[in-house]
Amino acid sequence: MANFKVHCISAAVAGGVVGTFLLKEHLLEPYGVITGFFLTTLGGLLPDVDADNSTLLATFLTIVAVILSFLVMFSQSQHRTAVELILLWLGCYLFCKWVVFALITHLTTHRGIFHSLPAALLASLATVMLLYHLFGWSNRSSWLGGGFLGLGYLLHLLLDEFASLNPFGITGIRHSLGSALKLRSQDLLPTLVVYLAIAGIFPFLPEGIGVWRDFLRIGAWSTMGLG
Numbered sequence: 001m002a003n004f005k006v007h008c009i010s011a012a013v014a015g016g017v018v019g020t021f022l023l024k025e026h027l028l029e030p031y032g033v034i035t036g037f038f039l040t041t042l043g044g045l046l047p048d049v050d051a052d053n054s055t056l057l058a059t060f061l062t063i064v065a066v067i068l069s070f071l072v073m074f075s076q077s078q079h080r081t082a083v084e085l086i087l088l089w090l091g092c093y094l095f096c097k098w099v100v101f102a103l104i105t106h107l108t109t110h111r112g113i114f115h116s117l118p119a120a121l122l123a124s125l126a127t128v129m130l131l132y133h134l135f136g137w138s139n140r141s142s143w144l145g146g147g148f149l150g151l152g153y154l155l156h157l158l159l160d161e162f163a164s165l166n167p168f169g170i171t172g173i174r175h176s177l178g179s180a181l182k183l184r185s186q187d188l189l190p191t192l193v194v195y196l197a198i199a200g201i202f203p204f205l206p207e208g209i210g211v212w213r214d215f216l217r218i219g220a221w222s223t224m225g226l227g
Helices: 004-025 028-047 054-073 082-106 117-133 139-164 188-204 209-215
Strands: none
Touching: 004 028, 004 139, 028 054, 028 139, 054 082, 082 139, 117 139, 117 188
16 A cells, blocks of 8 residues: 555645646635645545554644644634633644544544545545535535545545555555455444445535536636635
């Protein structure tokens, strides 16, 4: 399988290239490119969130917890006092760091359900939902943000499968082939939870048909941007 460095660089490059293309086509503002770059990089590392033996990954997830905490705090800045905002930031950080990430690490096995196509879909849809409901992004921006994260996630899975082919080695195809681009894990319960979560998240998604229809209309592309 590809290592942390390969996944991070590949996702970052993909996010930068796609974001630059969208900027050139007037689909994104410069700050939208930066946001897309971050989301693609994050998506490229999410499948390894259950790899608790990676110091680099743990450091990155800490940074993610800090950024998410600030975003949550900013979303409430008009309705809270300074003390409440500080406590909100701290509570969100501790929840992400010591509850969410810890549960993921202890309740999952590496190359399990997180290395799967349904997990990639769930991560993308959850991103759309959070950007729309929690951070107040527009329909179009929320779906685009979920698309960026899904791009990084899918790229991670493809790179792992490519590495399993061992194209530059002499030992032949590795036994891990097929363990990334799959529709279920060996454990039934995590698989069931992911599929139920996908079904349950749909009622909370913003309208998307019109958004993707607009992508096909070049005249509407110029109106796109995050925010």
